[in-house]
Amino acid sequence: MTLNKFEGTGIAIITPFLDNGDVDFDSLHKLVDFQITNGVNYLVVLGTTGEAAALSKEEKAAVINSVIETNNNRVPLVVGFGGNNTREVVAQINQFNSFDKIDAILSVAPYYNKPSQEGIFLHYKEIASASPVPVIIYNVPGRTSVNINADTTIRIANELNNVIAVKEASGNMEQIMQIIKNKPDHFMVISGDDALTYPMIQLGASGVISVIGNAFPNEFSTMVTQALERNNQALQTHYHFFDIIKGIFEEGNPAGVKALLHQKGIILNNLRLPLVPVSESLYKKLHNLKEEINSMA
Template structure:
């Protein structure tokens, strides 16, 4: 299986004011990132507000993304949760599983399992499904950290566990995995702030939120880093670093949807318990965009 390199985009789910899905906005977003040289797409991740979507809505969203994906880039599908048996059933109920490059599955949240519990969770998934799995580690959201030793055990013991989206925010944790991982296992940055250190340390790619707002810049930055053109890569990063800060100031995806609305891609609406971006956030983003584009 060909490894994933470069820039992946964690797509939002655009909504209309009445909270129905805005499929026109979603098509426009997919076309926008495809036109600006991203390398793969991620559907139904955290940034897509997946926790607030019904089963039928998820299916319609995936079909819309597949239809709009005119470049036929690899598509990763988010299927995760804290009920192991339910995750297995969900993955096995997917029609045409082979059209997805991999399933992105978050470490169980709220239950706060031990490292052995996390290991057994992913072992149960890969033993019961045909899918390739990318483990998603995001301790801020799950309440537990998938430690490097656990990641390496999974990587060495199951060929279908093909990578980790590492969003602990800890560069050293990524390096500990990169140092000892099998050759065909990918370390993917799940944090826009540390994409460059992860790539320069031997990681393969990023699943990015900010890449929706600046797909051309992030794609170029990642490409430069992979060619070891460090100074040029960091010059792009420093242009957008304040905006990365801003898109998380009022939560994700509130911030990125505010930015996407400003640049004319889709509406800023989110579903409760998230709230729409404040006028003050929008003003800060507008001022910063002028600086970035000047």
């Protein structure tokens, strides 16, 4: 199967920090290389997993530039542009001067305000009009307190030509099936839940934007490719990952996956407040689960 640039496995990359709290650009470089050399299809910068909400405007720009430089056009890049102030998101897009070096933006549903479905549609209409690159919408009601329902997603897909996909993290399989059933052919549904990636692909999703892939890029992207090819091995790999995926979210994201990356010697185990590293007991549990995954390789 020939995958287009946003099919397969995208990685919502973490932002590593030094012990003094500054962004650790050396570790970021190491992480980006680790992802690309292990076969992921694309990278997503400044998503929730990247702790974008805790980064300053200047830090965000520096992180984007660092990833662009390290990537060196090896894989497609997606950058997060989201918020609950439509004008501000549009202003950020208008001020961004590196669209020639990225391939799409990811924009989360407006949070906290709890807009109506009409408000959500008009929010994305403004973003799609402003963006010179394709837009992937991100539905994660567990964080935003608002759900982009199936009808609104289909309306966006049909009416906003620049919106090419939805990252669906609602966990609502009936809603996901409604979208897949009724979407136009050009529009993709991408899993936003690592644990639901395999079943969503079986239903017609195009892949995943993954968290666990930060720590296991080769193994998880192989599972996704196998699932897309309807290879029966993918189901076994899905269940191999089931417990560790549950484990990395026990004390919040990205604390769990950062613990795994620390154990692999790629980053320091630091987060920005209000997020904190996982407890010692969970750290040990994740280590044991990691060893189980390694033993299955």
